[in-house]
Amino acid sequence: MATTSPAGAAPRVRVRFEPTAVSPECRLGLLPRSGACAAPLPGWHAAQVVMLGGYTEEVEQQQPAAASSAGAGAGAGAQPSVVPAAAAAAAAPGAPAAPPPPRRAPTIEAWTYSGEGGGRWSRVQYAPGPVPQPRLTAQAAVVGDGLWLVGGWDPSAPPDPASPTAAFLNDVWRLDLRTWAWAQVEVVPVAGGEPLPRISRFAMAALPPPGGSSSSGSSSSGSSCGSLLIHTHRCGEAVMVLDCYDGGAGPGGQQPRATLRRVPxxxxxxxxxxxxxxxxxxxxxxxxxPGSGSGPAALYVYGGAPQSGSMYGDLWRLDLDPSASGPGSGASGWSWQQLEAAGAAPHARCSHVAGAAAGSGSSSGSSSGGRYLVVAGGSYYSQPGRLQPLDDVAVYDTQTNAWLEMEVEGPPPSARNASVMAPLPPAVATGAGGAVAGGAAAGGAAGTNRFLLHGGWRPFVETYSDSYVVTVSEV
Known part of the structure; x- marks a missing residue:
């Protein structure tokens, strides 16, 4: 049912883009990347965002042997000069031969971003032990003290005649954010349920705690540390919910586990x-x-691609019964609403990024999420089989059910899809391309109006490695 706009004029907003982590020494070894996943880190962490996986792209430029090893980090060895493919072509005008094609490969590398000193990316050094296979179009979220990684696609996986879909993954892993140790999660369906299917190109979000209470840190051995809602192309009259149990901290703790339930x-x-x-x-x-009966928060689905046909530009809200979101709940109070919003709707798209920004009067640390749904980038079919990337940004006001007029400041990212965008803590002091570190709650940084946007792909042209701080404010 189309909902109507509540009374009251919609505010105007300003969206500012500010490049961050610009200098080479602030991103040593960070390759152009698309199809990754990213999440805000807990407030106790030294960094603000973790980015994981994706598709990397690199081009090796021939250099004198002495120069090729200059500046290599300790223990890193000689590194090739890494530039996007389009930049490599421009660097050799008049060359008789085309530059070598870029090397593209999925990765499982993780990087953290800190906003101090103009922004800096640092590669994570995993603890010894098992590590997930490379992947892109996966999803990850911070629950408790861990980053939970779900599914994805590994195009580098060897063909398996016995399982043609083996490149699509259904494993779940937990990365300990204190030790950087990986552990594979045992996923157990509820009684009568089905195992997690092989999934990629899906969407996932951490659910607010039952009753809207705040929750952080590790769980006890018998209690859930949080729940993740998974929405795939197979979700019709039900969604999947993964209830997470981190198993306890320390070497003596149990392996993390999760239960999977299908919620009508x-x-x-x-x-x-x-x-x-x-x-x-x-x-x-x-x-x-207002008046939705969803408690303080709801989930918003926007856009996407069907298995065939044009991209979607529709907007849906999943109203959550705040008393029915914990493990063991049937969540019978959850319901979908299709939204017919006022204002000029943005172009239909898929592979975009989205986040929730706070409005005036929002309290940091709230579990309600932000007032404004911010959508950026993505792509659509300009003609059959031809992806056209977008360079726009759109803002939806959850309180007035309207797409808003905006002012855009700063150099926006070029047209792209398959970027990542994750909430940043509220600014403490503004610097060049970022702010000094500040605390924020994990899993959404409720109360924030700042985001980190990184990377992406101009289809079949270029993969990007630039970073921006995106700030949303009311005018």
Whole structure:
């Protein structure tokens, strides 16, 4: 059922883009990357964002042997000069031969971003032990003191005649954010349930704690440290929920585990239907609409791609019964609402990024998410089989059910899809391309109006490695 706008004029907002981590010494070894996943880190962490996986691209330029090893980090060995493919072509005008094609490969590298000193990326050195296989179009979220990684696609996986879909993954891993040690998660379906299917190009979000209470840190051995809602192209009248148990901290702790339940979700009473099948869409925890009965927060699905046909530009809200989100709950109070928003709707798209920004009066640390749904980039089919990337940004106001007029400041990113965007803590002091470190709650940085946007792909042209701090403010 299409919802109507509540009374009251919609505010105007300003979106500012500011390059960050610009100098080479602030991103040593960071390759152009697309299809990665990223999440805000807990407030106790020294960094603010962790980025994981994705598709990397590099071009080796021939250099004198002496020069090629100059500046290599300790223990790193000689490193090739890494530039996007388009830049490599421009660097050799008049050359008789085309530059070598870029090397593209999935990765499982993790990098952290800190906003201090103009921004800096640092590669994570994993603890000894098992590590997930490379992947892109996966999803990851911080729950407790761990980063939970789910599914994805590994195009480098060797063909398996016995399992043609083996490159699509259904494993779950937990990365300890204190020790950087990986552990594979045992996923157990609830009684009568099905195992986690092989999934990629899906959407995932951490659910607010039952009752809207705040939650952080590790769980006890018998209690859940949080839950993740998974929405795939197979989700029709139900969604999947992964209830996470971190197993306890320290070497004596148990292995992390999770239970998987399939939760029926009804449509609105007057219009009982759900979002059509899609992938490459966004799922964002943001403030609930007034009078929705969803408690302080709701989940918003925007855009995406069907298995065939044009991209979607529709907007849906999943209203959450705050008393029915914990483990063992049937969540019978959850319901979909298709939103017919006022204002000029943005172009349909997939592979975009989205986040929830706070409005005036929002309190940091709240579990309600932000008032404004911010959507940037993505792509659509300009003609059959031809992806056209977008360089725009759009803002939806959850409280007035309207797409807003905006002012855009700063150099925006070029047209691209498959970027990452993660919340940053509220600014403490403004610097060149960022702010000094500040605390924030993990899993959404509720109360923030700042985001880190990184990388992306101009389809079949270039993969990017630039970073921006995106700030949303009311005018």
């Amino acid at each position: 979700v009804r449509g609105a009473a007057a219009d009982p239907h759900s979002p059509p099948s899609r992938g490459l869409h966004s799922l964002t925890l943001a403030a609930a609409a």
